[in-house]
Amino acid sequence: MTYSPPSRFFDLFTGSLPPGARILVLSPCDVLRAMMSAHANLDVVYSRSSTLGRPLLKRLGPDLVLAPVLGREHDILEIAQRLHALGFQGVLYGINPPSLQAALVHADVSAQCPGLRFHLIDRPM
Numbered sequence: 001m002t003y004s005p006p007s008r009f010f011d012l013f014t015g016s017l018p019p020g021a022r023i024l025v026l027s028p029c030d031v032l033r034a035m036m037s038a039h040a041n042l043d044v045v046y047s048r049s050s051t052l053g054r055p056l057l058k059r060l061g062p063d064l065v066l067a068p069v070l071g072r073e074h075d076i077l078e079i080a081q082r083l084h085a086l087g088f089q090g091v092l093y094g095i096n097p098p099s100l101q102a103a104l105v106h107a108d109v110s111a112q113c114p115g116l117r118f119h120l121i122d123r124p125m
Helices: 006-014 030-037 054-060 076-085 104-111
Strands: 022-024 043-047 066-069 091-096 117-122
Touching: 022 054, 030 104, 066 076, 076 091, 091 104, 104 117
Parallel strands: 022 043, 022 066, 066 091, 091 117
Antiparallel strands: none
C-alpha cells in the first residue's frame, strides 16, 4: 500500500506523471476540482462514476483514475471492481477521508481486485 500525507498530494500528480498522462477524476468534490484545476499542465477529465465503463475507458485511455473512497454514487471498492473487470491497466487512487482507516480500505480492495494497482491518499484539508 502506498500512503501519502496531504502535504505530498500535489507531488504525486506534478512530479511523477509522464508528459501527456491522462487523469480521469470520478465524482470530484469541489476541493478536489479546485486543486486539480490549479495544475493546468495536467490532462484531466471529470466524470460521474455512473459513466465508468468500457466506452469511457476506451475513449479517454486514462493512465490514472482518481476517486473519493466514499462518494455520493459509489465507494472505492465498487470503482475498483469495475476497473478490475474491465482490465484497466492504469493506477487507481482513492482519496481517503481522515476518519477512515487506510489499511482496512486497502486490504478490502486488494482482496477483491488482485493485481489492480491501487493507492490511497489522505484527503487534503
